[in-house]
Amino acid sequence: MTPAELRALGAGVLLANTYHLLLRPGPDVVRELGGLHRFMAWDGPLVTDSGGFQVFSLGFGLEHGVGKQIGMFPGESSENMPPRTRNQAPRLVRVDEDGATFTSHIDGSRQRLTPESSIAIQEALGADITLAFDEPTSPLHDADYTRQAMERTHRWARRCISSRQRSDLALYGIVQGGAFEDLRKASAQFIGGLPFDGVAIGGSLGKSKAEMHAVIEWSTPRLPPAWPRHLLGIGEPEDLFACVERGIDQFDCVAPTRLGRHGQVYTADGRLHMTSPELKEDPRPIQAECGCYTCATSFSRGYLRHLFAAHELLAYTLCSLHNLYFIQQLMRQIRDAIRADRLADLRDQFLSRYAAGLATA
Ligand SMILES: [Zn+2]
Numbered sequence: 001m002t003p004a005e006l007r008a009l010g011a012g013v014l015l016a017n018t019y020h021l022l023l024r025p026g027p028d029v030v031r032e033l034g035g036l037h038r039f040m041a042w043d044g045p046l047v048t049d050s051g052g053f054q055v056f057s058l059g060f061g062l063e064h065g066v067g068k069q070i071g072m073f074p075g076e077s078s079e080n081m082p083p084r085t086r087n088q089a090p091r092l093v094r095v096d097e098d099g100a101t102f103t104s105h106i107d108g109s110r111q112r113l114t115p116e117s118s119i120a121i122q123e124a125l126g127a128d129i130t131l132a133f134d135e136p137t138s139p140l141h142d143a144d145y146t147r148q149a150m151e152r153t154h155r156w157a158r159r160c161i162s163s164r165q166r167s168d169l170a171l172y173g174i175v176q177g178g179a180f181e182d183l184r185k186a187s188a189q190f191i192g193g194l195p196f197d198g199v200a201i202g203g204s205l206g207k208s209k210a211e212m213h214a215v216i217e218w219s220t221p222r223l224p225p226a227w228p229r230h231l232l233g234i235g236e237p238e239d240l241f242a243c244v245e246r247g248i249d250q251f252d253c254v255a256p257t258r259l260g261r262h263g264q265v266y267t268a269d270g271r272l273h274m275t276s277p278e279l280k281e282d283p284r285p286i287q288a289e290c291g292c293y294t295c296a297t298s299f300s301r302g303y304l305r306h307l308f309a310a311h312e313l314l315a316y317t318l319c320s321l322h323n324l325y326f327i328q329q330l331m332r333q334i335r336d337a338i339r340a341d342r343l344a345d346l347r348d349q350f351l352s353r354y355a356a357g358l359a360t361a
Contacts, residue, residue: 001257001320003042009292009321010328013129015047015252016040018122019054023104023111027124035126047252048127050118050160050174052134053202053232055093055102095135097152115159123166129198132160134174136203146178146204154190161195170197172230175219179206184215188222199223200230201248213242220247237266237330237354241347244334256327260320263308266327268350270357272301274319279305292325294318 092103099114118133173196177183205212235253282301307315
């Protein structure tokens with residue numbers, strides 16, 4: 001996607017991964033090339049995460065079959081999601097009180113991140129919203145380990161605040177505690193009492209969507225009402241409703257573009273698989289009432305299916321564009337519904353049609 005396309009479909013904020021930028025091309029190169037906004041030619045707001053999630057999850061998740069979004073909830077089926085890469089190196093991350101040492105998944109080099117270096121790197125990158133360095137846990141960690149990681153995350157939160165050099169960038173704290181009620185409540189209470197500008201809810205959100213909802217319900221009432229609340233890595237249409245109703249304001253998720261690249265598109269009637277043989281001669285756009293470039297230009301389902309069959313790169317662009325527009329449009333409708341005090345009506349109306357479509361797909 002180009003920045004102009006993202007602008008046109010209504011995107012307001014982009015997120016960049018500190019872990020990936022640290023390994024390649026390196027924060028010094030980004031700074032030399034004018035900072036992250038100039039580097040990627042995006043003049044709107046940017047978020048960088050702390051790097052913690054990738055440091056801990058790229059090892060642990062690949063080893064134990066738990067990843068962000070894909071297979072994130074080990075208790076639920078993820079059969080609609082594309083297969084995950086399994087032939088990666090085993091976990092090579094060591095955590096100590098000062099920080100985490102890990103092995104680059106690119107060249108095998110030893111790397112280290114601490115609360116101080118994560119903040120320094122994010123400030124060098126120059127995003128508008130930065131995140132505290134944390135130790136996320138997996139749904140497979142027990143209560144004892146999850147508590148240790150949460151307490152370490154709390155000590156690291158204080159160090160992140162102390163090491164801040166740039167007051168012009170917002171800094172969000174991160175609530176941890178896995179799917180344990182006492183830990184989540186304690187973490188929200190603790191992080192909510194520190195001088196952050198907002199908060200992200202991270203780490204394991206449980207083994208099911210129901211547990212994720214509980215995690216949010218334990219956390220949000222204990223956070224300062226004025227803080228924006230970001231839920232890390234979540235963003236399917238049904239999740240947006242469930243999480244907004246429980247007090248979440250911001251989301252980031254790879255699903256719209258990842259699904260788009262695999263030929264799955266969101267519609268008001270559930271997901272449509274663009275590679276299905278039945279679409280070969282289908283003259284209709286993905287969705288008649290959609291205002292995105294792909295649908296407004298009336299690219300037919302048959303044409304899009306052909307692009308996938310021919311491995312033509314435009315297929316990925318057109319489907320990603322539609323999916324991103326769909327999610328942006330849905331969030332716009334959710335914001336409007338909140339202002340008009342009719343969020344429950346919108347949810348019932350949207351989900352009854354969306355779920356019925358999923359059931360018959
Ligand atoms: Zn569309």
